[in-house]
Amino acid sequence: MTSAKPKSSTQTLKKSNLGSRKRPAARRRTAYTKAELEEIFRRFSIQRPEPKGELEHVNxxxxxxxxxxxxxxxxxxxxxxxxxxxxxxxxxxxxxxxxxxxxxxxxxxxxxxxxxxxxxxxxxxxxxxxxxxxxxxxxxxxxxxxxxxxxxxxxxxxxxxGIPTMAVDTHILRIGNRIKLAPGKTPDEIEDILMRIIPEQYLFHAHHWLILHGRYCCKARKPECERCVIADICKSPERTCDVPAPLVELPQQVIGATE
Missing domain, CATH: 1.10.340.30 (Hypothetical protein; domain 2)
Known part of the structure; x- marks a missing residue:
């Protein structure tokens, strides 16, 4: 009776490493380059220099x-x-x-x-x-x-x-996925991506810019791409126009106005 041929050290190593071959899931990423992100938020900052939340409060x-x-x-x-x-x-x-x-x-x-x-x-x-x-x-x-x-x-x-944060509401959840800015299934996933990718100098106002963009331009039922200042950068498959709207400062927000 012949004895089993001993396994080579290479075979043993390969087998022992099988369980370690799985790589951890990559962190979700944006579809935009660093330069594109800078330009997106630069334009938002010109359009709405001092964006505000639209809930009335006194303290x-x-x-x-x-x-x-x-x-x-x-x-x-x-x-x-x-x-x-x-x-x-x-x-x-x-x-x-x-x-x-x-x-x-x-x-x-x-x-x-x-x-x-x-x-x-x-x-x-x-x-x-x-x-x-x-x-x-x-x-x-x-x-x-x-x-x-x-x-x-x-x-x-x-x-x-005055602490920079990213409050992910329904508008930002939709925008993050629709334009591939921060693809994610949950608000926490999208918050994590946005906090990592938004240029630091724009972070404080970013969540208001995205909310207002989703509320008044990139609307849920039908995005108004012809009114969008980032239409040429946008990577949404729903995009209907690739010519950006004129980059001008919008009238000051009237807090409490109807949507």
Whole structure:
């Protein structure tokens, strides 16, 4: 009986390395070059030098409330409901004094208003109990507030405290995939890409530029490519025009205007 031929050291090494051949999945990337990204955001900066969020608020607390209320609702609809509410309750203490039932009455024109009213009272209570009535500045603390997720926290950090963040809403989710700027399945994936690729000097205003571009130009049902200042750079398969619109500064935003 012949003995089995011993395996060579090369064969053994190959076999032992089979499990290590799998490479980790590559991080998702944009379809644009660094120069193209610079040009895209340069044009946005000329078109809207000082973009603003379109939720009306008077301080960090009312901003938190407004953004939390805006889930599955339009900014215009939230503004209509909160104008009267914020006149009587612009601090957590005043909101608690108002009570859940009266908060419900103010916001009943907003979708899911019953649950949102409950969250507004709960987050007000937590601010008083845990943060001395002040809105915290870190994402880790903000997301502990009832009804506040990562997107809301990012908006508050940016708009209330001037911290560069990327709040991925439905507009940015759509834009990221449609024009292949930041292809991803989840808001977190898209946020990760955008935070890595957007030129640093443009990062602070970037999420507002993208939101406003998606809201008023690259619209959900039908993008208005003839009005787009980046039509010649855009890599969307839906693009209908490759001639960019004139690069001029737009009229100043009127906060609270209807969409």
């Amino acid at each position: 960090a607390f009312t901003l938190v409330v407004a953004v939390a209320l805006s889930a599955q609702a339009t900014d215009a609809g939230v503004n209509k409901a909160t104008r009267a509410l914020f006149k009587v309750a612009d601090t957590p203490e005043k909101m608690l004094a108002l009570g859940e039932e009266k908060v419900r009455d103010y916001i009943k024109t907003i979708g899911l208003y019953r649950n949102k009213a409950k969250n507004v009272i709960a987050l007000s209570q937590k601010l008083v109990d845990d943060f001395g009535g002040e809105v915290p500045r870190t994402r880790e603390e903000l997301v502990t507030l009832p009804g506040v997720g990562r997107k809301t926290a990012n908006v508050v950090m940016s708009m209330a405290f």
